[in-house]
Amino acid sequence: MLDTKYDHQKVEAGKYENWKSKGYFKSGDKDKKPFSIVIPPPNVTGKLHLGHAMNVTLQDIIIRYKKMQGFDCLWLPGMDHAAIATEAKVVKKLKSQGIDKYEYGRDNFLQACWDWTHEYGGNIRDQWAKMGIAVDYDKERFTLDEGLNKAVTQVFVDYYNEGLIYRGEKIINWDPEAKTALSNEEVIYKDVKGAFYHLKYYIEGTNDYLDVATTRPETLFGDTAVAVNPEDKRYKDLIGKNVILPVVNKLIPIVADEHADPEFGTGVVKITPAHDPNDYEVGKRHNLEMIVVMNPDATMNDKALQYEGMTREECREALVKDLEKDDLLIRIEPITHSVGHSERTGVMVEPYLSKQWFVKMGDLAKKVLKMQQDKTSKVNFIPARFEKILKHWMEISYDWCISRQLWWGHRIPAWYKGDEVYVGTSAPKGDGWVQDEDVLDTWFSSALWPFSTLGWPDKTEDFKRYFPNDVLVTAYDIIFFWVARMIFQSEHITGVAPFKYCIIHGLIRDKEGRKMSKSLGNGIDPMDMIDEYGVDALRYYLATDVALGTDLRFDVDKVSSTWNYINKIWNASRFVLLNIENLSNLEFTNLTDEDKWILTKYQKLVKSMTKHMDKYEFNLAGSELYTFIWEDFCSNYIEFSKFNAESNTTKSVLYTILLGILKMLHPFMPFVTEEIYTKMPILEAESIMLTTYPQYDKLLLFEEETMKVNDKIAFISAFRNIKNENNIPSSAQVLLNTDDDIIIKMLKLQDSRISKPLDINSYNVKYGSYEATIYYEKVMTEEEKEALNKQILNLEASISRRKNLLANENYVNKAPKDLVAKERATLAYEEEQLKILKG
RNA sequence: GGGUGCUUAGCUCAGUUGGUUAGAGCGCUUGCUUGACGUGCAAGAGGUCAUAGGUUCGAGUCCCAUAGUACCCACCA
Numbered sequence: 001m002l003d004t005k006y007d008h009q010k011v012e013a014g015k016y017e018n019w020k021s022k023g024y025f026k027s028g029d030k031d032k033k034p035f036s037i038v039i040p041p042p043n044v045t046g047k048l049h050l051g052h053a054m055n056v057t058l059q060d061i062i063i064r065y066k067k068m069q070g071f072d073c074l075w076l077p078g079m080d081h082a083a084i085a086t087e088a089k090v091v092k093k094l095k096s097q098g099i100d101k102y103e104y105g106r107d108n109f110l111q112a113c114w115d116w117t118h119e120y121g122g123n124i125r126d127q128w129a130k131m132g133i134a135v136d137y138d139k140e141r142f143t144l145d146e147g148l149n150k151a152v153t154q155v156f157v158d159y160y161n162e163g164l165i166y167r168g169e170k171i172i173n174w175d176p177e178a179k180t181a182l183s184n185e186e187v188i189y190k191d192v193k194g195a196f197y198h199l200k201y202y203i204e205g206t207n208d209y210l211d212v213a214t215t216r217p218e219t220l221f222g223d224t225a226v227a228v229n230p231e232d233k234r235y236k237d238l239i240g241k242n243v244i245l246p247v248v249n250k251l252i253p254i255v256a257d258e259h260a261d262p263e264f265g266t267g268v269v270k271i272t273p274a275h276d277p278n279d280y281e282v283g284k285r286h287n288l289e290m291i292v293v294m295n296p297d298a299t300m301n302d303k304a305l306q307y308e309g310m311t312r313e314e315c316r317e318a319l320v321k322d323l324e325k326d327d328l329l330i331r332i333e334p335i336t337h338s339v340g341h342s343e344r345t346g347v348m349v350e351p352y353l354s355k356q357w358f359v360k361m362g363d364l365a366k367k368v369l370k371m372q373q374d375k376t377s378k379v380n381f382i383p384a385r386f387e388k389i390l391k392h393w394m395e396i397s398y399d400w401c402i403s404r405q406l407w408w409g410h411r412i413p414a415w416y417k418g419d420e421v422y423v424g425t426s427a428p429k430g431d432g433w434v435q436d437e438d439v440l441d442t443w444f445s446s447a448l449w450p451f452s453t454l455g456w457p458d459k460t461e462d463f464k465r466y467f468p469n470d471v472l473v474t475a476y477d478i479i480f481f482w483v484a485r486m487i488f489q490s491e492h493i494t495g496v497a498p499f500k501y502c503i504i505h506g507l508i509r510d511k512e513g514r515k516m517s518k519s520l521g522n523g524i525d526p527m528d529m530i531d532e533y534g535v536d537a538l539r540y541y542l543a544t545d546v547a548l549g550t551d552l553r554f555d556v557d558k559v560s561s562t563w564n565y566i567n568k569i570w571n572a573s574r575f576v577l578l579n580i581e582n583l584s585n586l587e588f589t590n591l592t593d594e595d596k597w598i599l600t601k602y603q604k605l606v607k608s609m610t611k612h613m614d615k616y617e618f619n620l621a622g623s624e625l626y627t628f629i630w631e632d633f634c635s636n637y638i639e640f641s642k643f644n645a646e647s648n649t650t651k652s653v654l655y656t657i658l659l660g661i662l663k664m665l666h667p668f669m670p671f672v673t674e675e676i677y678t679k680m681p682i683l684e685a686e687s688i689m690l691t692t693y694p695q696y697d698k699l700l701l702f703e704e705e706t707m708k709v710n711d712k713i714a715f716i717s718a719f720r721n722i723k724n725e726n727n728i729p730s731s732a733q734v735l736l737n738t739d740d741d742i743i744i745k746m747l748k749l750q751d752s753r754i755s756k757p758l759d760i761n762s763y764n765v766k767y768g769s770y771e772a773t774i775y776y777e778k779v780m781t782e783e784e785k786e787a788l789n790k791q792i793l794n795l796e797a798s799i800s801r802r803k804n805l806l807a808n809e810n811y812v813n814k815a816p817k818d819l820v821a822k823e824r825a826t827l828a829y830e831e832e833q834l835k836i837l838k839g
Numbered sequence: 840g841g842g843u844g845c846u847u848a849g850c851u852c853a854g855u856u857g858g859u860u861a862g863a864g865c866g867c868u869u870g871c872u873u874g875a876c877g878u879g880c881a882a883g884a885g886g887u888c889a890u891a892g893g894u895u896c897g898a899g900u901c902c903c904a905u906a907g908u909a910c911c912c913a914c915c916a
Contacts, residue, residue, distance in 0.1 A: 005878085196916085214916060227916085260916080269916040278916075337915055385843070392842070392912070476911090511851085513909085545864090546852065550844085551910090555851060561864055564878050575875035612855085619853065623863065638875075717882090724870070724882040748873085798860060805859065810896035815858060823859080 002577060002679060006570035008534025008563070011675045016129045024689045025134045027074035027466075035071035036466035037063060038450050039135060040474050040482070041143060043082035045089055045120040048127040050508040050516070050554060051475060053526040054542040058505060058618065059473045060133040061543055064667040065613050067134070068693035074466050076453050077128065077135035079121055081144040083409035083442035084178055084186075084344045090116050090408070106407050113408045117142075130530055131539070132670050134689075139462070141453040143445045144410065151452035152410045152445045153425050155493060160414075160423040164360050164492075165402075167414070167421070171273075171280040172401045174352035176298030177345035180405040181356050183441055184398065185480050187340040187349050194337055196265065197320060198330035201226055201243040204251055210235075210243060211330055213265040215337060216275070217323070218315040220245065221304045222291040223252055225271040227282055230256035232267050246328045247319070248305070255286045274353035290353055296405075298350050312350070357403040357412060357438070364488045365394040371491055379487055379497045382616055383549040386504045389479045390487065400485075402441045409439030447485035450498035469499040476504050476549065503616055506551040508542075513553055529559055536669035537562040543668055544622030565626065566672055569665070572634050573676045576658045579645055583681045586652040592644065594742060595653045596702035597709035598637040601628065602657055607696040609664050618668075625664055633657060636713060643745050655682065660694045711768030716746050719765045719772055726763060732776040733758065743770065764836040767829065788837060795834045802827045 003010075019025065027034075037059055042052055063075045090113050091101050101109055121142075128135065141148060159165040173182040197217045200209035212226055223245055228235035235254070242251040259282050260269045273283025273290040283290055293303040300307045300315045307315045323329040340349040369391060372378045381387040403412060415422045415433040422428040427435065445452070450472070454463040468490070474483060483502060490498035509515055510522040517523065529538045541562045546552045591599070605628045612621035637657070644650040659680065666673040666688050677688040684691045722728070733754045736744070744750060754775075763774040802823060805811055812820055 002875090004875085006876095212916085216916085265916065271916085276916075278914095335915090339915095388843070389911075396912075480911090544853095547854095550852090553851065555865085557865060558851075560878090564876095565864090567878050568876065571876035571879085573875080578875075608855090615855085617855075620855070623853065626863080634875085635880085639873095642874090720881060721883085727870085794860080801859080805897085808896055811858085812896090814896065819858060826860095 002570065002574040002676065004574070006563075006567040006672070008536065008566075008672070009531075012132075012535060012671045015671055015674055016132055019134070019687065019689060020129075020137070022687070024687060025075070025136050026138060027072055027136045029072040032070055032072035034074065034465050035063075035066045036074040036076070036469045037471050037473065038076045038453055038469055039078060040472075040478070041078045041080040041141075041446060041449065042124055043085050044079040044117050044124065044142070045082065045086050046124070048124065048131075048526060050524060050526050050542070052127075053131060053538065054505060054508060054552070055473060055475065056128065056131050056133045057539045057542050058503065059471075060131070060539075060670075061618060061667040062471060062473070062616070063134050064670065064689065065693065067689065068663065068666070068691060070692065073134075074139065074462075075133070075135045076139045076141065076466075077133075077137065078141040078143070078449075078453060079124060080442060080446055081117070081142065081408060083404060083406050083439060084175075084180065085442075086113060086116065087406050087408040088178060088344055101407075109407050127527065130527060130535060132535055134670075139453070143442070143449070147455065148445060148448070148452045149410055151448050151456055152440065153413045154457045155444075155448060155489070156413055156440070157423055157425055158493075159359065164364065165357060166360060167355065167357050169353060169355045170358070170399075170401075171275075171277045171351050171353055172356050173340060173342075174296070174298075174350040174354065175342040175345055175347060176294075176296065176350055177342065177347040178406065179296045181352075181354060181401050181403060182342060182349065183401050183443070185443075186343045188343050189338040189340055191336050192339050194335060194339070196333040196335055197323075198266070198333065199246055199270075199323060200328045200330060201246065201268075201270070203238065203254075204242040204244060210238075210254075210268045211266040212268050212270050213333070214270055215335070216272075216316075217319055218300070218304075218307075218312055219272045219275045219293060220270065220319075221248060221293040221300075221307075222272040222274050223248075223270045224273060224283065224288040224291060225253050225255045225286060227255050227257040227260045227269045227271050228267060229258065229260040229262045232260070232262040234262075234267065246323060246326075253286075255282070255288075257282050257285065275351050277351055280351075280353070292353050294350060294352070312348075356401050357414075358399040358401055361397040361399050361488075364492055365397045368394050368484075368488045368491055371487075371497060377497060379499060380501050382501055382503045386476055386479060386502070386549065389476070390484055393480050393484045394488070400441075402444050403436075403438040404441055405437070406439050409442060410445055412436040412438050412440060443481055443485055446482060447489040448493075450486055450490060451494055456494070467494070467498075468496055471501045471503060472499040473503045473505065475507055477507060479504070501616075504549050506546065506549055508552050508554050511553055511555050513551075516554075524554060524556075529556075533559045533563045534566070534671070536566055536672045539670075540565070540622065540668045543618045545619065547619050548616060565630075566669065568634065569629060569661075570672065570676070572629070572638060573658060573662075573679075575638060576654045577676075577679055577681075579641070580651040580655050580681055583648070583651045583655055586655065586682070587648045588652055590647075590649055591653075591702075592640075592649075593705040593709050594637065594640040594644075595649060596705040598632065598653060598657060599700055600702045600706040601632050602660060603696060603698070603700045606660065606664075606694045610693075610696060613667075621664075622668065625661070629661055633661065639746065640742055643741065655680070659684075662688060663691055663694055708768075711770060712740065712743055715765070715767035715770040715772075716743060718767050719747055719774075722763050722765050722774065726776070728763070728774055728776045732774050734775070735773040737771040738769075740770075766832050766836060792834065792837050795830055795837065799827065799830050799834065802830065 040055060042048065059075065063073050067073045094101060094104060094112060156165060173187045175182050194215050196213040196215060198211050198213050201212045202209040210226060226243055238254050239256045241254050243254060245252050259278055260267060271279045271282050271288060273280045273288050274292045291303055293301060295301050298312050300310050302308050304315060307318060310318065320329065341347065342349055413423060413425060414436040415428050417432045422433060427433060450469050451463060451467050454460060454467050456463050486498045514520060514522060526538060537559050541559050545558060605624060608624055609621055641650050641654055662673045662677050674688050731752060734749050734752050735754055735757055736749065758775045760775055761777040763776060765772045806823055
């Protein structure tokens with residue numbers, strides 16, 4: 001039997017291990033229809049935060065629901081090697097031991113990364129277990145395991161042969177801390193305080209100068225031109241002439257280019273093709289020399305003359321001082337502008353001319369846009385609006401820089417010998433070939449995740465059975481990084497979308513709506529929540545508090561009130577179990593109106609729950625279930641059942657409803673439902689995980705009785721209202737127009753019922769066919785009179801509104817019939833009420 | 840500059856294909872040791888659904904405009 005109190009720690013203990021060891025999470029039953037999800041792989045060295053908790057909860061709800069509906073569910077778990085993130089951590093760790101990465105050497109370093117991976121990967125698995133997620137551990141993958149390495153290499157080679165991957169010297173985003181290239185998506189723009197430095201670029205052979213404004217004076221060593229707009233009248237005559245580059249004292253041309261905006265600043269731009277993406281384009285158009293002025297660690301190189309060896313910041317300071325001394329500085333104008341920073345290391349990104357590998361995006365993106373136009377082939381986003389983010393990215397997509405100057409990752413399968421390049425799945429024959437030192441962007445491998453995890457490029461059974469995936473669940477901030485890339489990779493490589501539905505949820509913020517971050521110290525560890533309130537409460541809250549795609553403001557009080565809800569379920573179950581202990585066979589003869597009422601409500605609930613679950617409307621599913629459990633089942637049916645406790649039929653109904661509730665709750669709160677389920681006197685299977693989801697049966701609807709009981713409940717409520725509002729004691733005598741046992745017992749009228757009217761003031765209560773007169777004399781206070789008047793006025797207004805409505809032929813003819821009928825009934829009720837109030 | 844949300848009760852949020860006195864949790868008021876639960880029960884107060892138009896018999900819901908707010912993308916020499 002259940003304890004008197006819900007104890008989440010006790011309930012959760014041991015269950016996950018049991019499910020896992022019994023093999024309930026495993027996929028592969030060929031007699032069933034397949035259903036597959038791949039988990040968004042968390043960084044192997046990371047720690048699950050609330051965002052992950054929400055993400056895996058939603059997936060687990062889907063998986064458990066589909067399992068109960070008879071699907072062969074594969075939920076494939078795994079982790080991401082997270083190239084730059086992991087490498088940064090390992091570098092830091094080695095550094096703390098006094099070891100330098102480069103001195104340590106590639107092989108040793110990689111060994112250190114693997115050690116780190118094995119040490120931390122277990123943490124994630126422990127946290128998954130705490131969350132209770134039904135992933136198939138037999139299928140677990142790692143983005144850097146042998147099979148995925150094979151897939152990555154194959155894709156690289158194929159793309160190269162198709163001309164979709166190329167190596168070229170271009171401006172890329174350089175992270176001087178990690179000393180690697182980054183993709184545009186890995187750059188975060190932040191507003192920082194800076195300045196426009198207005199410098200004098202003297203025009204050759206004159207004493208005139210151009211006022212050139214720059215936020216980055218230290219890059220002037222790489223200037224190979226200044227540009228003006230061809231339409232700018234101020235400078236038209238100067239086009240083709242030269243200016244003297246300050247400090248360097250060399251001549252550079254004045255070129256005409258659209259890039260220079262006459263409206264912006266002075267209309268003159270210095271062109272540094274090797275350190276600015278726009279200038280790079282200008283440089284290409286005008287065939288300008290491209291001079292890199294920095295080392296990979298963003299210190300100045302020999303092109304910076306006497307400033308060589310200084311950092312960017314030191315150089316700027318010293319240079320500005322010197323310019324001022326030489327009267328080459330006009331003024332410094334403070335501004336706030338946005339500057340790119342590395343997502344991982346946080347340092348200012350340096351636009352940097354460098355030789356890298358790229359994926360040519362144009363055609364791949366177009367193919368995705370085309371695929372999305374076809375309803376049968378597209379990825380369906382839920383909510384649908386997020387498809388626009390995908391489309392937008394596909395429209396603007398620039399070539400993707402995929403090489404990283406790191407060691408922890410998939411090594412690029414390219415070998416060089418002099419000017420020769422060889423790209424292949426294994427090293428070329430012959431001597432003198434040297435493999436590319438670089439590895440691939442971590443997102444290159446995760447982009448293949450939906451099929452590489454299933455054995456592709458081999459045509460494995462798993463690949464044939466579980467690809468394309470049915471659903472992918474992720475947050476909207478990852479659409480650019482991951483979702484978009486999975487889609488174009490899959491479209492090109494397999495010819496189809498990687499998944500049919502892409503479910504997008506929001507981010508978790510703190511109670512004030514701020515992002516959770518280390519610096520603010522407002523982060524909440526899901527494991528702490530689980531300790532305090534239990535994982536069932538956390539899961540239910542995360543899945544049902546907000547609509548899909550909306551950010552959630554995390555409120556501990558709500559987790560706490562979810563705990564109360566579970567406690568309520570626990571106690572209701574306790575009551576039912578106490579009453580059906582000796583139930584051995586189900587019996588549905590002689591159903592009372594109340595039995596029929598709850599069975600009907602239950603059927604309607606099943607229908608609507610199935611609809612919501614199928615549409616991934618978990619918040620709606622949650623609240624309907626909540627209302628049914630708390631209002632219909634606990635407040636009403638359980639109370640009714642107390643008057644019929646010995647009946648085997650009542651017991652059977654209690655059992656049926658409780659079982660159904662537990663099943664429908666199970667995807668949301670797996671632990672407590674399992675605990676209660678196993679205490680039921682009749683079991684469908686040894687675990688609730690193996691039971692089937694309730695099926696809607698329209699033959700079990702009893703509309704007439706349902707309406708009758710609805711009236712009874714409304715009548716009971718109206719009676720209590722009158723009693724409460726008027727402070728009528730329980731001893732007041734009551735004349736009832738019905739012998740209904742439920743009404744009498746619910747209102748506790750057994751002793752105060754009378755059979756004839758009394759000749760004193762009375763209160764009248766009426767709903768539907770039920771009517772009561774309560775004999776209790778009381779003088780009204782002014783306040784009460786006022787309240788009564790207000791009530792009367794409201795009623796009169798409502799009645800007249802409703803009369804107009806029902807007099808409107810358009811409404812009566814066009815509106816659904818049952819609605820019109822309901823309106824008529826309400827009107828009748830209101831008129832009765834008015835009569836009573838006017839007394 | 841382009842885009843996407845949001846604005847509903849004191850707070851945090853729901854609100855299915857438009858259907859007529861708008862829901863929940865928490866908070867608030869009143870009463871209650873009712874034999875599953877005081878982590879509870881019963882009753883209640885509280886909203887001109889941001890503003891202004893339009894479509895419709897009917898708008899929180901659809902359309903247009905405005906304001907506030909948040910985020911994304913681009914630009915920022």
